[in-house]
Amino acid sequence: MKRGLSEHDRAFREQAREFFTTAIPQEIRDKAGTGAELTKDDIATSHRLQHEAGFAVPGWPLEWGGKDWTDLQRYIWLDEMQLAGVPAPLAFNTNMIGPVIAAFGSDELKARFLPPTAALDIWWGQGFSEPEAGSDLASLRTTAVRDGDEYVVNGQKTWTTLGQYADWIFMLVRTDPNAAKPQQGISMLLIDMTSPGVELRPIQLIDGSYEVNEVFFDNVRVPADQLVGEENHGWDYAKFLLGNERVGVAPVGWIKRRLVDAKAHAATIASGDGTLLDDPLIAARIAELECDLAALELTVLRVAANSHGGKPDPASSILKLRGSQIQQDVLELVADIAGPSSLVWDPADDTPDWARRSVPVYLNFRKASIYGGSNEVQRGVIATGILGLKG
Amino acid sequence: MDFAFTEEQTSLREATRDLLARHHAAPVPGDAEHDPKLWQALAELGALGLPFAEDVGGMGAGPVEAVAVALELGKAGVRAPYAESLTATQLLCSDEGFDDLATAAIEGTRLVVPALYEPSRAWSPTPVGVTATAGSLAGIRAAIPYAAASPAVVTTACVGDAVEIYALDAPTFAGATVDLAGQEARAIPGGAAHVQRALNLGTLVLAAEALGAMEAALGLTVDYLKTRKQFGVPLMRFQTLTQRAADMYTSLELARSAVYFLAMTLAENPDDDTAVSRVKVIVGKAGRHVGQEAVQLHGGIGMTAEYAVGHHLARITAIEHTYGDTRFHLAKQARHVKDNDSRDLLS
Numbered sequence: 001m002k003r004g005l006s007e008h009d010r011a012f013r014e015q016a017r018e019f020f021t022t023a024i025p026q027e028i029r030d031k032a033g034t035g036a037e038l039t040k041d042d043i044a045t046s047h048r049l050q051h052e053a054g055f056a057v058p059g060w061p062l063e064w065g066g067k068d069w070t071d072l073q074r075y076i077w078l079d080e081m082q083l084a085g086v087p088a089p090l091a092f093n094t095n096m097i098g099p100v101i102a103a104f105g106s107d108e109l110k111a112r113f114l115p116p117t118a119a120l121d122i123w124w125g126q127g128f129s130e131p132e133a134g135s136d137l138a139s140l141r142t143t144a145v146r147d148g149d150e151y152v153v154n155g156q157k158t159w160t161t162l163g164q165y166a167d168w169i170f171m172l173v174r175t176d177p178n179a180a181k182p183q184q185g186i187s188m189l190l191i192d193m194t195s196p197g198v199e200l201r202p203i204q205l206i207d208g209s210y211e212v213n214e215v216f217f218d219n220v221r222v223p224a225d226q227l228v229g230e231e232n233h234g235w236d237y238a239k240f241l242l243g244n245e246r247v248g249v250a251p252v253g254w255i256k257r258r259l260v261d262a263k264a265h266a267a268t269i270a271s272g273d274g275t276l277l278d279d280p281l282i283a284a285r286i287a288e289l290e291c292d293l294a295a296l297e298l299t300v301l302r303v304a305a306n307s308h309g310g311k312p313d314p315a316s317s318i319l320k321l322r323g324s325q326i327q328q329d330v331l332e333l334v335a336d337i338a339g340p341s342s343l344v345w346d347p348a349d350d351t352p353d354w355a356r357r358s359v360p361v362y363l364n365f366r367k368a369s370i371y372g373g374s375n376e377v378q379r380g381v382i383a384t385g386i387l388g389l390k391g
Numbered sequence: 392m393d394f395a396f397t398e399e400q401t402s403l404r405e406a407t408r409d410l411l412a413r414h415h416a417a418p419v420p421g422d423a424e425h426d427p428k429l430w431q432a433l434a435e436l437g438a439l440g441l442p443f444a445e446d447v448g449g450m451g452a453g454p455v456e457a458v459a460v461a462l463e464l465g466k467a468g469v470r471a472p473y474a475e476s477l478t479a480t481q482l483l484c485s486d487e488g489f490d491d492l493a494t495a496a497i498e499g500t501r502l503v504v505p506a507l508y509e510p511s512r513a514w515s516p517t518p519v520g521v522t523a524t525a526g527s528l529a530g531i532r533a534a535i536p537y538a539a540a541s542p543a544v545v546t547t548a549c550v551g552d553a554v555e556i557y558a559l560d561a562p563t564f565a566g567a568t569v570d571l572a573g574q575e576a577r578a579i580p581g582g583a584a585h586v587q588r589a590l591n592l593g594t595l596v597l598a599a600e601a602l603g604a605m606e607a608a609l610g611l612t613v614d615y616l617k618t619r620k621q622f623g624v625p626l627m628r629f630q631t632l633t634q635r636a637a638d639m640y641t642s643l644e645l646a647r648s649a650v651y652f653l654a655m656t657l658a659e660n661p662d663d664d665t666a667v668s669r670v671k672v673i674v675g676k677a678g679r680h681v682g683q684e685a686v687q688l689h690g691g692i693g694m695t696a697e698y699a700v701g702h703h704l705a706r707i708t709a710i711e712h713t714y715g716d717t718r719f720h721l722a723k724q725a726r727h728v729k730d731n732d733s734r735d736l737l738s
Contacts, residue, residue: 001395001397003652003656072392263733283725287731290669290724291672294669294736295645295648295673298645298648299644299648301392315644322641322645379633380637382637384633386640391627
């Protein structure tokens with residue numbers, strides 16, 4: 001056992017802190033504190049600045065711009081990014097389709113797509129979930145039928161996050177309806193969102209935001225060279241994509257940042273003769289969250305430090321589950337601190353932005369325990385994969 | 392950063408495991424009995440002196456090694472005054488030197504335990520009703536562990552605002568209580584900060600023991616869900632049970648990260664009581680969760696004295712109530728919440 005970072009990793013942390021606090025505009029970073037919605041430009045600016053500095057895709061293979069960092073360094077990098085309030089490079093590009101193309105795509109596909117994916121010259125959307133295929137993703141029904149040099153795609157995708165900005169979408173489609181298992185008849189296709197027959201409809205969420213969409217495909221013709229890897233192997237690629245990120249699944253720096261802000265906010269809300277920060281129950285909630293957060297961060301560090309030879313420590317499976325819970329707890333705390341100051345959502349009102357936004361943000365992040373494999377799915381993975389409890 | 396035990400530490404764990412298997416007695420409800428043979432075996436292994444310097448008779452190892460032993464105690468469900476002995480020994484060893492009783496404790500020739508509770512008083516690391524006047528003590532110490540074995544005790548007393556430490560080589564007990572008035576006591580160098588250092592070590596050891604107990608409780612539960620049949624199928628076919636087992640695993644692994652890190656932290660800074668408080672809360676919450684769920688998921692068999700799982704819950708509960716419970720340590724942190732930098736909880 002060895003506590004603390006090596007000198008090399010400490011210097012790495014300093015470098016990350018310096019980069020994120022100087023290279024990314026303050027006005028974008030401040031939105032983490034006020035809960036203001038990030039615009040397309042905010043995300044694109046942050047991504048491109050990181051790309052120009054060579055840091056947008058550290059997890060990719062070296063030849064495509066990757067960094068060959070250790071898991072611990074990857075974690076340190078993300079922690080500093082989140083602490084500084086910096087929007088991450090677009091995950092659909094950097095964590096999802098990019099690594100899949102790099103691992104399974106043909107040379108031609110790599111050359112065509114990886115550079116613009118890293119640079120955000122292509123904004124990717126994700127086309128996995130369907131109205132009848134949520135946690136049971138393998139039951140998806142969108143079809144792709146081969147016709148000469150093309151596939152003809154029909155069906156519907158949903159929950160396509162930021163699809164309104166997407167230039168392209170990576171899709172799971174059914175190419176063999178007669179496969180022995182549903183997982184075996186699925187392929188991964190890359191589709192230009194401007195193709196005739198693609199229609200996007202926004203879905204409004206409980207916080208009033210529009211960040212997810214339905215996408216409809218009506219006889220959309222897709223060149224066959226936009227198939228990723230081999231036909232009917234899409235499920236393997238999807239599993240790779242979902243399991244690709246192990247240190248980034250728990251947003252520790254993000255939570256730290258909000259906890260720091262929560263204390264500052266509590267000190268601005270008068271209560272009795274003092275402020276809410278003097279209230280013993282609020283102080284105890286904050287202290288308890290600090291304990292929860294410390295345990296989570298230590299588990300992330302343990303996983304990052306002890307994942308040798310590409311095989312992650314089994315404890316990695318708890319990170320998404322616990323990360324989303326604590327993420328939700330801290331937003332609930334901020335909303336409760338705002339209290340009556342959270343009741344008016346109208347931006348024209350004088351209420352401080354953080355308080356006005358606190359409940360919409362709290363409501364919005366109920367998604368965290370649902371997306372990317374709901375917490376019930378995560379528990380199923382732990383029960384089956386780690387504890388050997390076969391349902 | 393590395394959370395793995397070294398080869399030597401792993402060997403120590405295995406040696407402890409073997410030793411405990413040889414001395415294992417079926418657990419019984421109620422107060423633990425001291426087992427001199429087990430105790431002597433632990434002394435011969437060097438377990439009682441792991442975190443202490445060689446001049447005292449210790450092994451010159453550290454808190455991580457003590458954690459390795461305590462984990463196995465907890466896992467095996469063997470109750471022994473391990474944390475108590477290490478706490479008492481630490482109280483007897485200050486920067487200014489050590490008391491011979493410490494060496495006796497390390498060698499296992501004399502059982503020495505701390506006497507730090509007062510009757511009907513919530514936990515306080517500083518004495519309230521125990522005083523010292525010119526070296527003679529007044530006040531009552533209660534709930535002294537392993538009192539039936541007539542141990543030597545180390546206690547604390549207040550002298551004005553200061554805290555003093557005293558050793559009683561052969562106190563007279565009434566049950567688990569000692570009325571300090573008129574008992575022969577020796578002053579030991581050190582004050583409140585030294586008491587806190589001893590509590591830090593003791594709390595770490597207890598937390599590791601709780602971790603071992605949680606691990607055992609989850610292991611028993613998982614085995615039971617795989618083998619016990621109801622409605623013609625193994626219990627693991629019911630998601631309402633397996634989802635809860637997954638949550639138990641989550642609590643266990645979070646606690647493990649915290650305990651291992653605390654061991655490394657105290658190895659560098661034995662006075663970091665903020666880190667100790669944080670881990671007492673993490674382990675307190677995790678232990679309650681894992682222990683209670685382990686009994687519940689077993690059903691009726693988990694309630695019986697002949698089955699191990701309930702004893703793990705009992706041990707976890709005793710640990711929760713030792714050296715400050717979750718409430719005490721949470722309140723302590725809450726009082727300092729303004730000073731804590733949430734960005735950097737680990738340094």
